[in-house]
Amino acid sequence: MPKPPLQKYKIVLIYAGWWLLWFLDQAFVLVQIGFDWQSSIIDAGVTQVVLALAGYAINTSMHSYQPSKKNSLYVFVWSIALAALCVFIQHLILIDLLAEVADYKLFLENSLVVRGAFAWLMIMLIAVLTWSWVYVGDQQESEKRKQDSERLAREAELSSLRLQLQPHFLFNSLNSISALVGTQPEQARTMIHQLSDFLRGTLGKDDRQLISLAEELKHLELYLAIEQVRFGHRLTSIIEHDEKCLNLKLPALLLQPIVENAIKFGLYDHVGDITISVKSKVENEKLIIEVRNPFDPMTSQPRKGTGFGLNSIQRRLYLLYAQNDLLTTQTENTVFITLLKIPQ
Numbered sequence: 001m002p003k004p005p006l007q008k009y010k011i012v013l014i015y016a017g018w019w020l021l022w023f024l025d026q027a028f029v030l031v032q033i034g035f036d037w038q039s040s041i042i043d044a045g046v047t048q049v050v051l052a053l054a055g056y057a058i059n060t061s062m063h064s065y066q067p068s069k070k071n072s073l074y075v076f077v078w079s080i081a082l083a084a085l086c087v088f089i090q091h092l093i094l095i096d097l098l099a100e101v102a103d104y105k106l107f108l109e110n111s112l113v114v115r116g117a118f119a120w121l122m123i124m125l126i127a128v129l130t131w132s133w134v135y136v137g138d139q140q141e142s143e144k145r146k147q148d149s150e151r152l153a154r155e156a157e158l159s160s161l162r163l164q165l166q167p168h169f170l171f172n173s174l175n176s177i178s179a180l181v182g183t184q185p186e187q188a189r190t191m192i193h194q195l196s197d198f199l200r201g202t203l204g205k206d207d208r209q210l211i212s213l214a215e216e217l218k219h220l221e222l223y224l225a226i227e228q229v230r231f232g233h234r235l236t237s238i239i240e241h242d243e244k245c246l247n248l249k250l251p252a253l254l255l256q257p258i259v260e261n262a263i264k265f266g267l268y269d270h271v272g273d274i275t276i277s278v279k280s281k282v283e284n285e286k287l288i289i290e291v292r293n294p295f296d297p298m299t300s301q302p303r304k305g306t307g308f309g310l311n312s313i314q315r316r317l318y319l320l321y322a323q324n325d326l327l328t329t330q331t332e333n334t335v336f337i338t339l340l341k342i343p344q
Contacts, residue, residue: 026044043098050086212247217255244282262292270294278291
């Protein structure tokens with residue numbers, strides 16, 4: 001997984017600081033053994049620079065091949081080979097630089113095994129850290145791809161659900177206009193203008209998932225005006241809200257299908273007039289919207305169709321908020337209640 005320049009810069013500083021710490025530690029130990037500061041600094045400097053280069057080599061190779069469990073033997077063998085190479089190069093350089101220092105040659109020969117073991121441990125440590133870094137990076141990249149894929153799928157489904165709404169309402173309205181053209185042309189003309197206003201406002205929301213309650217209620221009123229033309233005096237609507245609710249957000253075009261559902265199951269099962277009420281309030285940092293309509297429990301039953309029903313609305317809310325309890329329904333005697341809870 002590629003790292004940003006600033007992150008690479010920090011890693012280089014940490015890596016250099018790590019080997020500087022070991023350089024100072026080794027120089028101090030050599031001084032305690034009895035060597036002078038100059039010889040100790042040369043020995044420590046050569047040793048740690050060679051080890052740093054070996055660590056960089058194994059780090060680079062593991063980034064290139066990204067080893068897994070099946071080729072862990074490769075890492076083990078490569079670390080041993082690098083450790084041996086480090087000891088060989090350290091011996092070659094130090095014996096040339098410090099050959100004149102008393103007792104240093106014997107000390108160097110006797111310390112080769114310790115140097116090799118230390119080099120192997122340091123190289124293996126870098127290998128394990130690199131392996132972990134690569135693994136975690138791959139996991140994060142994989143998780144990011146998964147989240148992006150899920151987000152795109154969720155957005156595609158949301159767009160599909162919203163596209164279902166517009167043709168559904170448009171076809172119903174056109175059928176109503178068609179029925180009015182012959183008998184009530186003035187009402188048909190009024191309904192065409194109202195439908196035009198409604199669709200014009202709808203087009204402005206294509207790129208927005210959330211809008212204010214004020215905007216949603218404005219379009220709901222346009223929808224109810226269209227339905228008023230269809231049903232005349234039989235349909236009465238009441239819209240109530242707290243002023244502080246108007247700027248709260250909710251999914252665009254959410255209320256119209258709910259009210260449509262209320263009208264369908266209210267008017268179709270009654271011979272008299274009905275009242276549809278829509279009330280909004282704020283409660284526990286949620287926008288609460290309650291839609292009420294009368295219904296006859298003896299005659300009311302689900303009707304088949306391809307409309308944008310409550311199940312689709314619940315699915316849309318789940319995709320946006322990852323909660324399944326934001327839309328609930330209940331009955332009180334002969335009143336059907338749809339309750340929405342929109343998190344803010």
